[in-house]
Amino acid sequence: MEGNRFLILKPGIRRSVVMHYFIVVFLTMLILEVIFMLAIRTYYYDSVYNHLRSHASATASYYQRYVSVLYNDNDRSLLPELLNIFQLDNAEVQILDKKGDVLISHTGFQVKDPIRTSDVIIAVNEMKMSRWVGKMPETGEMVMAVSSPLLAKGDVRYVLRLVTSLDNVNQKLTSTVLLSFVISGSVLVLVLIISIGLANSIVKPINDITVASAQMAKGRFDVRVTEEYRYELGELAKTLNFMAQEIVRSNQMKDDFISSISHELRTPLTGIKGWSETLLSGNMDDPEETKLGLNIITKETDRLIGLVEELLDFSRLKQNRIQLHKESVDLESLLEETIFQVKSKADQKQIELQLDIAEDAHGQLTTTGDENRLKQVFLNLIDNAIKFSPLHSTIRVELSTGDCSCIVKVIDQGIGINEDDLTKVMDKFYQVNPDRGGTGLGLAISDEIVKAHEGELSLHSESQQGTTAMVQLPIRKADLEEA
Structure with missing residues (x-):
């Protein structure tokens, strides 16, 4: 159950953080993997090609300096001997004519159809060495062929073709790539674990703040959030605590205001009510006392009006409804x-x-x-x-x-x-x-x-x-x- 909860993340910030980390690292690893595969394939294939090219170049130079000069057009009989001289371990040596027909082969395998691969065509037509990578039509085996023209009197007389199997190279490439995939998979698993930890370090404070906010929304302004979080989350926690503190202070001020305004209103109202009842009773024969009572009622009424005007003024000012006659x-x-x-x-x-x-x-x-x-x-x-x-x-x-x-x-x-x-x-x-x-x-x-x-x-x-x-x-x- 715990493992399932670890692997299956509920929708939310935690999953978003984990997925973002994972996707970024996965794409990075994928790009690096592709680059690595291309680089190592190029390295191995170039190593094979350089080996074949070196041998083909030395062979072509030998033929041009010695054989073509001494024997002119009568050198076909020397092809078996040349083949022995030109032989190379782990490679098939072929000598072709200009049409692509195999005149002689190191393996003795007879090829009926002319060879018209790109390496042969370039060697004949452009008189320069070239390589070709592909599958042998007869066996389907992956091979690399390097063809070099054998020149005599500035013209192509034969084509030397070296063919080697790439199976061993491809097996090494496959093993290396599989190993790199295993390493990449391990890195991704490690990144997933670390990203979940990082997500939790972000989400846990947010959850704590959310819980505290929910309690504050229900009127629990005595609740406080831990302010030990770092960076923006710490600032958010401090701001939330400050907000709760200000709400408590504001509520206290309102309570004090209600208590104070109640007292302020009660005093003049008590005076007004008392003197009004006294005047209404009709028991006051002294005109001076009657005048005193009316003066107190007027004074206390003005005091009430002043209090109400003060409250109205503040309300208008806060709502920008007051008009200044400048x-x-x-x-x-x-x-x-x-x-x-x-x-x-x-x-x-x-x-x-x-x-x-x-x-x-x-x-x-x-x-x-x-x-x-x-x-x-x-x-x-x-x-x-x-x-x-x-x-x-x-x-x-x-x-x-x-x-x-x-x-x-x-x-x-x-x-x-x-x-x-x-x-x-x-x-x-x-x-x-x-x-x-x-x-x-x-x-x-x-x-x-x-x-x-x-x-x-x-x-x-x-x-x-x-x-x-x-x-x-x-x-x-x-x-x-x-x-």
């Missing part, structure tokens, strides 16, 4: 209005608000944007600074120029933000201190508004050392051209 905005005037608007709240904590304008920035710093939305950003930043600053402290609002940008800094002397919270404080629903109220959307909304103005909002803080909120906005193009 125009030239004088940042100095905008900051003065904003500070004046929150001054009463700062006075309640005896906090001093200072506006510091750089010497080269008076009346010069303008940007293109939505004035109301930018005021919303600065109100939020200054309001946060007041909320988290101690009594009798100072909050500085600085306006200066940067590299093609306007820079607004809100610097407080408050409790600051620790390093862990600083990286998350602009996330939606995140609250550094949920007990102080709010939805946790103020900074997230401000960040989205600043980004919509092609600017950047950043926070710099240390615990118990105060916080600096910095807004960078592009300077209006007209101002840049004038500069």
Whole structure:
């Protein structure tokens, strides 16, 4: 059973990897096998041919130098003697005339039909040595024949033909090729085993990640994947774990938000309901007390509207549905209005608000944007600074120029933000201190508004050392051209 599972791979990445490895190696081995077969066949056949050619060349040279000169046309009687001189081990020596008829043969075997193979034709017509490989018509045996012209007075008188069997050579070739096939088969089996191991090393991490992903899909975000895998799989495991961690954090933030918003909604609703029931009872004879109750209802209603507007603003910004009415905005005037608007709240904590304008920035710093939305950003930043600053402290609002940008800094002397919270404080629903109220959307909304103005909002803080909120906005193009 185990062996069958080893040989039969289910469809999937494992089988694809194994098949790809196997096919690549198989094709490589096949090409090498074909090249090897052709090379070794050429080597053996060339060795036989060189042996026959060397003998034929020496024989033809001997005949031309001595026999053709001494005996002229009366040398046919010398053919038996020449045959003995020309004999070669493991080869049949034949002497043919120009027509291809065998005049005499070393074996004495009579050939009735003229020999018209390519080696003989080339030797007669082109007067040069040639070889032919093929089967003997009489026996079907595979042979190699080398024919060389025997020249006399510049003409072909006879053709010397050496014929040798290739059976032994072919048997050696067959044995060598079979051995190479055995070796190739062994290599392929080894490659198959190794490729299965490699496939498992890839598929096992993927299976582990898949199982973990399935559990996460069912809500088990406490599951984690081993991050010890190498290369891309390790990065994938880290990313998946980070995703689960972020989902857990996001869910926790949502839970905190629901708890916080429930508290934020309950407080004004309780006040509204209490005073509404009191007014409806008709037992209030004091006009001043009635007026106080109505003022509380109005104040708490405005507070509820503010909460709802904050949620709607964030939703619109995330969906790119909010419309910015951009125009030239004088940042100095905008900051003065904003500070004046929150001054009463700062006075309640005896906090001093200072506006510091750089010497080269008076009346010069303008940007293109939505004035109301930018005021919303600065109100939020200054309001946060007041909320988290101690009594009798100072909050500085600085306006200066940067590299093609306007820079607004809100610097407080408050409790600051620790390093862990600083990286998350602009996330939606995140609250550094949920007990102080709010939805946790103020900074997230401000960040989205600043980004919509092609600017950047950043926070710099240390615990118990105060916080600096910095807004960078592009300077209006007209101002840049004038500069």
